[in-house]
Amino acid sequence: MSNEIRPILFNPRSVGETSFIEGSESVAPIDRKITGVVGQSPWYNETLHATWGQRFIIKKTLHREQTNRQDLIIFTHEIFGKVLALDGVIQLTTKDEHIYHEMIAHVPLLAHGNARKVLIIGGGDGGVAREVLRHKTVKEVILVEIDPSVINFSKQHLPEVSCGAFENERLKVVIADGAKFVQETKERFDVIIVDSTDPIGPGEVLFTSEFYGNCAKIFSDNRGILVTQNGVPILQPKEVTDSYRNFGPYFAVRTFYRASVPTYVGGAMTLGFATNNPHARDVSTGELSMRFDQIEGKEKLGYYTPEMHCAAFALPPNIQGLMKDE
């Protein structure tokens, strides 16, 4: 038996992306996301980028399933704890999810200062909801998730991520297409958080001009703030340029801020920040600190501070260069 790393034959009923061993007479599909040497722990290979990526030795697979929408896997890893991946792309690990969830939630909420009603698009693992619910100003949160399996399996296998958010009476879960929801809802929101997957397949619509236009229409007033996840700009520069351009017709302020999440590999990631409130981007550290003092469990946070908030908006020229209309 050679020690060569190769795809492992797997059960076609749990198919994510399949292909066949070249030159083989076998018709058994192979799974490029999970490879390894027979008799040793398998690797999980992220397939987000065509020619480069990260991989994890799987300690134990907690759940894997082809849901109605995507290939979902939750496994454990020695360093990163529990790992959730959808269609070959890492969505979170319990080691570093707090960085992303704290920054995508507290930056817009504390920049707003009095958000009462919050919309989360995606976020079926409950991590964004957990952070949003720390804010006492927030009376109602609507979380719109397209795939109920993400919620169900996260509740079962990742309870430390949602930390009871799904049982909180201020949170309402709607199973629906987020783009359709913002187009049709009569509800109004102070902050909209788009916790999307990458713009591949179902996530693509959440980066369009039409979607951002519909978000702008459902703000309670002109102080509303929209935040989005825009990937790692060194590897996904188009996500920044497309969102910048598509925010254009609807928002007077359109910028990005940064957070370093180790398992969103390739450098710091960018989060989009769009609003018609000219002051929201520049709230002072002193004012943010007063607002921050009011949130529940602030001593438990591992990344967000008012200082990190202000610093995150400092953009290097290589990101500023991506913020262009043509």
Ligand code: SPD
């Ligand atoms: N490249 C992966 C970006 C994933 C962003 N969404 C993560 C969901 C965590 N709640």
